[in-house]
């Protein structure tokens with residue numbers, strides 16, 4: 001049985017339900033990233049209050065610290081984090097391409113330098129899956145090979161071929177007897193291929209034929225043009241069944257999100273809203289503002305006149321500008337809350353408008369008011 005059921009279509013946009021062991025999640029949805037087991041500057045109870053029914057944590061980071069035995073003793077990652085809703089884990093493929101970790105990539109897997117004890121270790125596709133099995137997340141992601149942006153076509157082709165081979169091994173490990181812990185865990189693969197349509201399509205189709213609960217798209221949000229991303233989403237969807245749950249990894253700006261939804265995307269994850277908040281970049285219904293700018297020093301309006309979050313109800317731009325400029329930690333807490341309230345509200349409205357067959361109108365007005373800025 002498919003883990004994903006489509007409820008309503010409006011042009012290419014659609015609403016649906018993702019079924020996980022910890023509940024159903026209405027799509028399209030956005031997952032805040034809890035890299036180290038927490039979303040920065042906001043707690044899990046606030047996330048639930050904001051309407052986030054699903055978050056994503058990083059398996060590789062959890063494996064390094066605090067380590068699998070601590071999380072196992074806690075009763076799994078859900079209990080350790082005190083999160084009883086749906087939870088994805090990323091295999092770590094994205095982290096492993098970062099210079100601070102990477103040592104070598106071969107067909108065997110990724111060899112990395114442990115930043116804590118400087119030891120050299122191999123993460124094989126099998127190991128990436130077994131780590132996630134042990135953590136007990138609802139959705140595990142295959143180890144993929146993601147080249148950095150701007151590499152040659154040959155590099156993208158090689159990485160797509162390697163990603164397919166690794167995905168086969170991930171699936172074998174996932175269904176092996178070694179995985180006794182979480183038989184309800186879904187396994188998604190990740191199509192690579194950069195902005196090369198033919199490579200992306202071949203990779204996605206090969207992964208689909210191997211058989212996964214969904215084929216996601218990785219390798220975005222690292223420098224490609226937005227229009228190329230949307231065109232890749234559309235071309236990959238052409239070769240996959242309509243009910244393939246379309247998870248676009250690594251994007252999180254309001255305009256990218258709404259445009260990706262209009263091209264048929266169902267799910268996203270990114271640290272963008274939280275990272276922007278820490279840099280004072282605030283989403284508002286009239287576009288983003290930079291709260292650190294001097295012009296807000298004596299501006300006693302809320303961040304966004306159209307926002308009902310507790311920050312906008314209680315604090316002025318002037319006060320938040322002051323907290324931000326004086327490095328007061330509450331600035332990050334308040335600004336993160338507002339940005340996530342904005343994203344959560346955006347998705348609620350997106351889902352309503354699709355169900356009412358009014359998505360294109362909603363999107364047109366949103367984009368018009370938000371302006372061309374990210």
Ligand SMILES: [Zn+2]
Nearest residue numbers: 307309312338
């Ligand atoms: Zn607000």
